[in-house]
Amino acid sequence: MHEEPASVPEPVPVVRAVDGGTARLLPDLDRARAWLLTVDDAPQSYVDLDEPRHLEFEYVRRLAHVIDCAADEGTPLTVWHLGGGALTLPRYVAATRPGSAQHVVEADGALLALVAERLPIPDDSGITVHGADARRWLEAAPDGAADLLIADVFGGSTVPAHLTSVEYARQAARVLGADGIYAVNLADGAPFGFLRSQLATLATVFPELALIAEPSVLRGRRFGNTVLVASRRPLDTAALARRAAADAFPARVEHGPALRRRAGRAAPVRDSGAVPSPRPPDGAFSV
Template sequence: MPDVDRPRAWLLTVDGAPQSYVDLDDPRHLEFEYARRLAHVLDCAAGPGAPLDLLHLGGGALTLPRYAAATRPGSRQRVVDFDRELLELVSEHLPLPAGAGIELHAADARAWLEAAPAASADVLVADVFGGSRVPAQLTSVEYARQAARVLRPGGTYVANLADGAPFAFLRGQLANFAEVFPQLALIAEPGVLRGRRFGNAVLVGSARELPVAELTRACAGDAFPARVVHGAALAKLAGGAGVVRDAEAVDSPEPPEGAFGIG
């Protein structure tokens, strides 16, 4: 018999920063704003319910892979996370449903990406944080080129990033991915974009035209409304920043105290 006292919703924190929320009864329920925005990109990546090949760099509690398995049954998903103990903990306490099509791999994200076959994924989701910072090895233009190489023609790259005004880190990321994708968009809460606070920003890139109108409607109508910035407005935000190469790449900025705390 099921354990009626066992919690069905879980919050995962790492070094005090909330990273994943999982509702075992409803994998379509996404608690965090950034996760909802990543999901909007997945929803727009292909026709409703169509299966996809997804590569996730960063696993957390597997919130987004669970969402994709529920909304796009038959999808093939590979999840790469450096933290083997975390993957084992999640697998034990938050087991995946049978037939979810999700493979877990304990490995370094950059090394895995460089060894992955070309044109092997429809969507690449990057949500890698060492505590509350994106590791430097995933912030360079060389990394961006590897991400583009692994995607199929017309595939979609989507990354969860974090920054605050004056957006030096974010501008470098826009420059990096402008080198490899002709189409870019950025999704963030208006207060973040105006420089009022530090927060998450979801970067989207592709060789094909992005479904900007569809993404805009989804993000504007969300419980946590966000703006989709693209075209001339995105170029203005990038501000002519130069690409960041491996030799000068650094971790994303340290969030101010309480930026991602649990209230």
């Protein structure tokens, strides 16, 4: 996961118009080849080209915990990523599970071009990038093709409506093997109407659910990211909880009765009534 020095971009900010707004690549002056990607000033990705195992964003580390607990250490996996950004997690998987086959689906073609130009991935990474809408690409994919499906798709600052429904969840379950795991990054705040609806939606398709988030978010004290994990087989929630608790900003794992109580009487979302996730309050995810 180390590019040749000739391909290293100069450590100066890069500003580029992309489909989703104005993208900026900002060098981290504390790490020689590390970059922060923002779109319209909202943080999108952080990549350290020298050490792809380094994950700066808290929610990305929680998604990585799901990856780490999905199989024995170092075992190659077939991982599909809906939402690309700067390919932080695909680079992480390539470094920690060499030989993995990965597909990344990103609708913003201009953003893909910027990342390919300034933060290229090695030819032997096993990562294939597709410029496509996540739902349409998923619907055309074969059954049982992936071990892990990770969704981190935001149109601006919200999750698109067509990626929040039962019909979408069925497609996600279809492309996963019997032991496959779905993990999605969501953002919400009290009273958690969107999060509760997503719990109800995924529960119609996946019998096993777990939620990873900071206690302050779960208690409704602030708007923030939550990672929702779903599968048709039991999840190793104990291992997830140990890893989440050991973070610099510890998180909690909810599952079982506690998670069912959180969902309450929320109704599953259908395509006909789907809406985007709520917009974060000003400053919620500022750099």
